[in-house]
Amino acid sequence: MSLPVHLVESLDGASPGTLVEVTGDEAHHAVAVRRLREGEQVVLTDGRGTSATGSVASTGKRVFSVTVESVAQEPRPEPAITVVQALPKGERGELAVEVLTEVGVDRIVPWAASRSVAVWKGERATKSHAKWQATAREAAKQSRRSWLPTVTPLASTADLAALVAEADLALVLHENATLPLGALVVPEAGRVVLVVGPEGGISPDELTVLADAGAHVVRLGAEVLRTSTAGVVAVAAVLARTSRWA
Known part of the structure; x- marks a missing residue:
């Protein structure tokens, strides 16, 4: 036990x-x-x-x-995985944070995408961010992690462009992408950034901004996953190709 x-x-x-x-x-x-x-x-x-x-x-x-x-x-795991999670509705945000923490994500960035149903403003933003932090904390303990993930403040699309530009590998999940995630080489060190859109999908304008910043637009498979589960599936696919899961 x-x-x-x-x-x-x-x-x-x-x-x-x-x-x-x-x-x-x-x-x-x-x-x-x-x-x-x-x-x-x-x-x-x-x-x-x-x-x-x-x-x-x-x-x-x-x-x-x-x-x-x-x-x-324990040394900090490499490569470090950042997941940008568009705000889901209801309690799906906490679900996403929980499973992302359990799978080993190092940083979680809540994103105010244009098609996000949920909105973080004022006191609600403060409470929601605190809830995500608490969820990450408890999930880290449950999964016996020595490194606690960071939950950053709410990010805009402009913030994401800067994040993507600094990454060693940046991926944007999109159901209409033709490039499979498995076609890309995952670095053994540095930072991998993975962007997960909202229920309504990433808008064409947002997709252009992220692609121009250096992100690869990729697909996982034929199935369209919920925003709260797409991230953990994609992270598992990435980690399975690194020494972290060797």
Whole structure:
């Protein structure tokens, strides 16, 4: 059985025999909801590649401490995968973030595409972004990731053009594309950017902007996938051709 994973602000100075204290909401959920007990084995991670395994030494109302038994440092995965996710309607945004995090995406960029049904503005934008961040955090713990993915603020199409221009490989999923994703060589290092459009599809103007910035417009297959699942399928197809999944 896999050990439960908890996120901490820092593991600086952690070494076998040292004590690490976990506080706040993370500790409250572990103690009050999961019923964490003294002596239980857990894994702590800072979300930046460092993890520590140890046993719970003590628990409190919103705190618990762990006696460290071992510390591991995992290098940042290469190539780094960024997924630009057009805003879906309803709860499909959180679903997309959850599965993208589980599959190993390094950065998720919410995109206000012209045909997106959902709109992030004002207080709703703040709450929705926070919900995506929380979803990524919990999915990272569930999938036992040492590196926590970043969820950036809402991006415009102009922002995407700059992102695409800086990428080592940029792909835009489109059902009318003639170029199969499998025809392209995936780099073993650097950054791969994958753009997923909204339910209504990417507009011709947006497609032109992204292609002019250097993106390849590609298709996965004959089937048209939902925006909340297209990204994870495409990322799996990309990672299967890299040493990350070797």
